[in-house]
Amino acid sequence: MNQILVTEKLYITPELKRKKKMYKFEFLISIFLVCILTSLYIYAEYDRNKSEETSQQILEDMNQLLAQNTEIDTTIAKDDVLLVALDETQDTGDSNSSASIDNIASQSIRSEKYTTPSGYTYYTVAKISIPKINLNYSVIQGETGTLEETEALLKLSPVKFHGSEPNEVGNFCIAGHNYRNEKFFSKVPELVVGDEIQLTDLSKRTLTYKVYDKYTVEPKDTSCTTQLTGGKKEITLVTCNNDSTLRYVIKCKEVK
Secondary structure (H helix, E strand, O other): OOOOOOOOOOOOOHHHHHHHHHHHHHHHHHHHHHHHHHHHHHHHHHHHHHHHHHHHHHHHHHHHHHHOOOOOOOEEEEOOEEEEOOOOHHHHOOHHHHHHHHHHHHHHOOOOOEEOOOOOEEEEEEEEEEHHHOEEEEEEEEOOOOHHHHHHHOOOOOEEEEOOOOOOOEEEEEEOOEOOOOOEOOOHHHOOOOOEEEEEEOOOOEEEEEEEEEEEEOOOOOHHHOOOOOOOEEEEEEEEOOOOOOEEEEEEEEOO
16 A cells, blocks of 8 residues: 655744744854953953063063162152261161161162053052962052052052052052962962061062961951051052952061
8 A cells, every 4th residue: 555645844934934033133142242252351361461561571670670789879858858868877886877777768769650551650669579379570659549540550560559668667558450360469369377478679678578367358448558557567468359349458567
């Protein structure tokens, strides 16, 4: 007996046409969004690598500055008054006079000024090294201290945003970006109590500081910048957590 094969004919209804168009549109939108997100990621990574290159150039410039055998100038201008530090230790044997001269000299030395593409002026004030996480960067400082300036400078290197002069009595506060990789302050949250940090100022003094506290705060909490250190030398490191909702605070004090 012959069997008759009947193929069911599929009728394309207006509803099916509409759904087909919608699926095509959604597919194209998905491809477009993937391309956009990929481009943004590539650009962000390029920007981070460019920032790292700039920061290393700033560090190299500072190393060259520190390598220069220049005589410390103990004459500084302050509020239009010329102050001259006289070294009388040879005659009086007063060690406090020598210490005062060192302090004045360290505060008067400044690196060459630089200008960012966006027009902000900054200079180098110190070099920070953290052996445990293989961190070596210059610390830079802007001229105005505004939020916009600080945000621009943070793309170049860790920034002094508040506090005393480097290696002086007070709280020297440094902020750095957490790029969630090995650049800038990304690995600073890994520090624990007892870890050591070296800070070198422009008078070539290198002091060692040890972490004594670590905690997180809300972005607007600035209590960690207090200068009430009991006459001690301290460093405070600040960076974002991985989702930028909180700030890591690493408190360090001088090792004597």
